[in-house]
Amino acid sequence: MNVADHQFPDSHHDDYSKTTFGFWLYLLTDLMFFATIFSTYAVLKKSTFGGPGAKDLFSVSYAMIETLIMLTCAFIAGIGGVYAHRKSKGGTIISFVLAFLLGGAILGMIWHEFSHVFAGGYDWRSSAYLSAYFTLLGTFALHLIGGLLWTIVLLPPLFKVGVTSLHLKRMSCLRIFWQFLSIVWVFIFTFVYLLGEI
Amino acid sequence: MNLLGRLTEEALKHDWIEYGAGISMFLGAFALIAYVTYKKKWTYLWKEWFTSVDHKKIGIMYIFVSVIMLVKGLVDALMMRAQQMIAVGESMGYLGAEHYQQIFTAHGVTMIFFVGMGLIFGVINLVMPLQIGARDVAFPFLNNLSFWLFTAGGMYIFVSLVIGAFAGTGWTSYPPLAGLKYSPGVGVDYWLWSIQISGVGSLLSGVNFLVTILKMRCPGMKLMKMPVFVWATFASMLLVVMAFPILTATLGMLSTDRLLDTKIFTAEFGGNPMMYINLIWAWGHPEVYILVLPCFGIFSEVVPVLSRKKLFGYSSMVWAIIAITILSFIVWLHHFFTMGAGPNVNAFFGIMTMVIAVPTGVKVFNWVFTMYRGKVRFTSAMLWFIGFVVLFVIGGMTGVMMAIPGIDFQVHNSLFLVAHFHQVIIGGVVFGIFAAYSYWFPKFTGFKLEEKYGKAAFWCWLIGFLVAFMPLYLLGFMGAARRMNHYPAQSGWQPLFVVAGMGALLILVGVCFQALQLMVSIKNRAKNRDETGDPWDGATLEWTTTSPPPFYNYAIIPEVHNRDPFWVMKRGGKKIFSGEYEKIHMPSNTAAGFNIGVLSCIFGFAVVWHMFWLVALSGIGIIAALVFRLYEKKTDYYVTVEEVKAIEMRK
Amino acid sequence: MIDSHHNWNTSFKPLFLGFVFSIIFMLGAYRIIIHSHLKYHWLLFTVIGLGILQIIAQLVFFLHLGLETKPRWNIAMFIYTILLVLALVIGSLWIMQNLNYNLMM
Numbered sequence: 001m002n003v004a005d006h007q008f009p010d011s012h013h014d015d016y017s018k019t020t021f022g023f024w025l026y027l028l029t030d031l032m033f034f035a036t037i038f039s040t041y042a043v044l045k046k047s048t049f050g051g052p053g054a055k056d057l058f059s060v061s062y063a064m065i066e067t068l069i070m071l072t073c074a075f076i077a078g079i080g081g082v083y084a085h086r087k088s089k090g091g092t093i094i095s096f097v098l099a100f101l102l103g104g105a106i107l108g109m110i111w112h113e114f115s116h117v118f119a120g121g122y123d124w125r126s127s128a129y130l131s132a133y134f135t136l137l138g139t140f141a142l143h144l145i146g147g148l149l150w151t152i153v154l155l156p157p158l159f160k161v162g163v164t165s166l167h168l169k170r171m172s173c174l175r176i177f178w179q180f181l182s183i184v185w186v187f188i189f190t191f192v193y194l195l196g197e198i
Numbered sequence: 199m200n201l202l203g204r205l206t207e208e209a210l211k212h213d214w215i216e217y218g219a220g221i222s223m224f225l226g227a228f229a230l231i232a233y234v235t236y237k238k239k240w241t242y243l244w245k246e247w248f249t250s251v252d253h254k255k256i257g258i259m260y261i262f263v264s265v266i267m268l269v270k271g272l273v274d275a276l277m278m279r280a281q282q283m284i285a286v287g288e289s290m291g292y293l294g295a296e297h298y299q300q301i302f303t304a305h306g307v308t309m310i311f312f313v314g315m316g317l318i319f320g321v322i323n324l325v326m327p328l329q330i331g332a333r334d335v336a337f338p339f340l341n342n343l344s345f346w347l348f349t350a351g352g353m354y355i356f357v358s359l360v361i362g363a364f365a366g367t368g369w370t371s372y373p374p375l376a377g378l379k380y381s382p383g384v385g386v387d388y389w390l391w392s393i394q395i396s397g398v399g400s401l402l403s404g405v406n407f408l409v410t411i412l413k414m415r416c417p418g419m420k421l422m423k424m425p426v427f428v429w430a431t432f433a434s435m436l437l438v439v440m441a442f443p444i445l446t447a448t449l450g451m452l453s454t455d456r457l458l459d460t461k462i463f464t465a466e467f468g469g470n471p472m473m474y475i476n477l478i479w480a481w482g483h484p485e486v487y488i489l490v491l492p493c494f495g496i497f498s499e500v501v502p503v504l505s506r507k508k509l510f511g512y513s514s515m516v517w518a519i520i521a522i523t524i525l526s527f528i529v530w531l532h533h534f535f536t537m538g539a540g541p542n543v544n545a546f547f548g549i550m551t552m553v554i555a556v557p558t559g560v561k562v563f564n565w566v567f568t569m570y571r572g573k574v575r576f577t578s579a580m581l582w583f584i585g586f587v588v589l590f591v592i593g594g595m596t597g598v599m600m601a602i603p604g605i606d607f608q609v610h611n612s613l614f615l616v617a618h619f620h621q622v623i624i625g626g627v628v629f630g631i632f633a634a635y636s637y638w639f640p641k642f643t644g645f646k647l648e649e650k651y652g653k654a655a656f657w658c659w660l661i662g663f664l665v666a667f668m669p670l671y672l673l674g675f676m677g678a679a680r681r682m683n684h685y686p687a688q689s690g691w692q693p694l695f696v697v698a699g700m701g702a703l704l705i706l707v708g709v710c711f712q713a714l715q716l717m718v719s720i721k722n723r724a725k726n727r728d729e730t731g732d733p734w735d736g737a738t739l740e741w742t743t744t745s746p747p748p749f750y751n752y753a754i755i756p757e758v759h760n761r762d763p764f765w766v767m768k769r770g771g772k773k774i775f776s777g778e779y780e781k782i783h784m785p786s787n788t789a790a791g792f793n794i795g796v797l798s799c800i801f802g803f804a805v806v807w808h809m810f811w812l813v814a815l816s817g818i819g820i821i822a823a824l825v826f827r828l829y830e831k832k833t834d835y836y837v838t839v840e841e842v843k844a845i846e847m848r849k
Numbered sequence: 850m851i852d853s854h855h856n857w858n859t860s861f862k863p864l865f866l867g868f869v870f871s872i873i874f875m876l877g878a879y880r881i882i883i884h885s886h887l888k889y890h891w892l893l894f895t896v897i898g899l900g901i902l903q904i905i906a907q908l909v910f911f912l913h914l915g916l917e918t919k920p921r922w923n924i925a926m927f928i929y930t931i932l933l934v935l936a937l938v939i940g941s942l943w944i945m946q947n948l949n950y951n952l953m954m
Contacts, residue, residue, distance in 0.1 A: 025405045527936050
């Protein structure tokens with residue numbers, strides 16, 4: 001396997017490890033970002049201002065399906081990462097296209113849940129609780145959109161050129177991103193939906 | 199849809215003082231632009247500086263912008279001091295309440311974000327990669343981007359002088375006052391975007407510098423062999439990466455409260471404004487350590503070299519830095535002891551706050567022990583250190599006082615508090631930067647600074663500071679609250695305010711000496727050239743290069759075996775450089791950082807004024823710029839062996 | 850985690866393992882919430898515990914956390930983050946609840 005990384009800037013450490021570590025570090029900052037929003041959600045959980053709370057609005061089974069899809073997305077992205085390390089262009093592209101579709105599906109499901117809240121006559125302005133809910137899920141949705149856009153940007157050059165060290169580096173970062181989102185989703189599933197029931 | 203959103207000609211109406219400020223700003227900008235045009239330097243500036251990914255150039259640009267922001271911040275301070283001297287009893291002074299509020303808000307934002315952070319990132323950029331034997335930071339493009347995001351954020355401070363107004367909420371902008379209901383205007387929105395945009399830059403720099411330190415140290419430089427400045431930078435960046443996301447999320451939620459009418463920090467609908475205060479200080483406390491830790495690192499470089507004696511207690515210095523880093527994340531409630539938490543919560547955070555003074559004290563003792571029995575040279579860098587000890591120790595003590603909730607209840611948000619934080623920030627951060635400036639100036643410019651102006655500046659700053667802020671401790675005890683633009687005659691406070699005002703003027707004299715120093719030094723640069731690259735008999739790797747270093751820093755990557763490797767080498771120890779020249783892989787310049795900076799500035803402005811078509815356009819532009827950068831093929835190049843040889847021979 | 854020197858990068862097996870473990874933990878938590886009649890605090894701990902287990906499974910089997918050769922910066926940074934996340938979340942909840950008490954909320 002020829003992962004000929006640039007020796008830039010002659011630091012005796014390869015580019016791949018530097019970039020993936022930097023990206024991991026960035027994701028850890030994202031974790032803290034989500035933690036802040038989670039803390040706010042936790043503090044405002046009971047502030048429904050007479051309106052509906054988690055138990056009234058959400059279905060745990062629905063969230064289970066979302067969780068399953070997100071898990072599959074992370075799994076498939078992992079498969080894509082393995083194909084990339086094996087320099088298999090076809091396997092990589094198909095995997096990340098599938099991950100794209102699954103990510104899109106969750107986005108759709110989140111939107112559907114939002115519509116359900118709107119249909120009840122409520123939105124993010126109705127109470128502090130709902131503001132916190134929409135902020136948390138909305139932030140997650142924005143991250144999903146980011147992943148989808150990023151996939152669209154990364155796949156064409158990969159298709160043209162094949163898995164070079166540059167593309168291995170980038171697809172690895174995208175793969176890690178999907179897997180990070182799956183972990184954040186487990187937090188959301190647990191604290192918003194599961195614990196929302198009790 | 200209105201193309202201009204909520205921007206109308208009302209936004210251009212100001213009072214006479216604001217018109218004056220706006221005009222002088224335009225004149226200043228115009229003079230600068232005219233000068234550059236006259237010298238025909240735009241292409242040069244673009245090619246060699248604005249699009250540069252060289253950490254040394256980026257560092258200098260950070261310092262340049264920060265100094266401009268410092269002038270603005272000082273003007274704010276002088277305006278406030280002047281108001282305070284005269285606005286007593288029947289006289290309301292010359293500044294109305296609304297204007298005064300914007301001034302103290304802008305003063306705080308400018309000084310913390312655009313002077314403090316800018317200067318810190320400037321010095322780290324310049325010095326850290328050289329000290330670890332690297333040729334650049336881990337992500338040079340991101341470094342350039344961070345600088346332009348920083349500058350873009352700073353623009354709003356100036357734009358708001360002319361179009362609209364700035365926030366009048368204090369630099370931490372608490373809701374509900376900062377919320378939609380009580381501040382429906384544009385001021386808080388300017389505040390939000392100036393901090394959010396520059397905050398992204400800071401976060402990226404945090405990641406960048408961390409990866410650099412962890413992955414790009416030269417061979418042999420294990421962690422416990424790094425210069426203490428690098429440890430301090432490492433710690434500060436560890437704080438940046440964990441604290442700034444809290445700021446981004448919190449301000450993001452304040453933004454949705456204002457833009458989308460969410461009810462997170464509102465007084466109604468179940469919102470909780472106290473959560474904002476909790477979160478903003480969970481960021482805010484680490485922030486002040488982000489500012490001061492690198493300055494502790496600066497002193498750890500300056501004091502040993504200028505005492506010609508190795509640093510006392512390297513290990514305890516490192517452990518103290520680590521202790522401060524961890525502790526700084528569990529003290530934040532001391533900023534709001536009076537908000538109504540119970541005694542056990544207040545006690546916990548009070549005790550933690552006092553504990554954090556201990557490792558700081560360890561560091562001060564270690565520096566002083568370094569000087570003891572050393573051959574101390576009292577150049578201006580050393581004077582700044584001594585001034586730091588005087589000021590920071592006093593300021594630290596007042597901090598420990600306020601760590602006791604019972605005392606804090608008396609002095610919270612009084613001028614006692616104001617005196618404390620100015621003392622530690624000026625004594626710690628500002629004096630540290632000035633020491634760095636005196637110490638490293640020759641390395642990056644090639645010539646030394648004229649010492650006598652530096653010494654004059656120091657004495658003006660030290661005495662000026664004491665005269666300007668000691669009265670404030672007394673005023674605080676006497677009941678004077680912060681952010682007051684007028685006070686009653688029977689308080690008896692005016693004499694102290696007048697004294698304080700004189701101190702501020704003395705500081706201004708000190709700043710003039712610094713400006714003079716720079717001008718005279720530039721004029722005399724041929725005479726004061728640093729021929730050896732090592733004007734102070736330095737201990738660390740940066741002093742092995744020429745002054746200024748070649749763009750690739752090191753023709754041959756050094757290999758170290760000890761702390762203070764250059765001292766070791768000079769005293770007959772192991773060589774640092776061995777081997778043949780090889781071709782050097784360098785990153786290419788790029789306009790992407792500048793473009794994204796400009797687009798971000800437009801984006802924020804568009805959000806502030808609700809010009810949503812422009813928000814969409816500039817947002818898409820930012821994404822497009824990023825995509826172009828991703829698709830860019832010419833991102834790096836090689837310097838051939840012949841070119842390296844030629845540059846090295848010219849030494 | 851993303852260290853190019855260990856062979857989980859080119860193997861599908863860890864991914865399948867991680868997938869299966871996650872499903873088990875997820876279904877377990879779901880069942881407990883929907884069907885069981887545990888007391889509130891037991892529910893809380895079990896569900897959170899299963900969530901943590903699922904996250905660990907994904908961290909190890911998907912993200913290969915902890916598998917790199919020394920120096921282990923990936924996991925060090927992760928632990929640092931988690932500690933501070935806990936400080937923020939627990940600290941904030943403690944403080945805000947304390948404030949609520951004094952407001953008699």
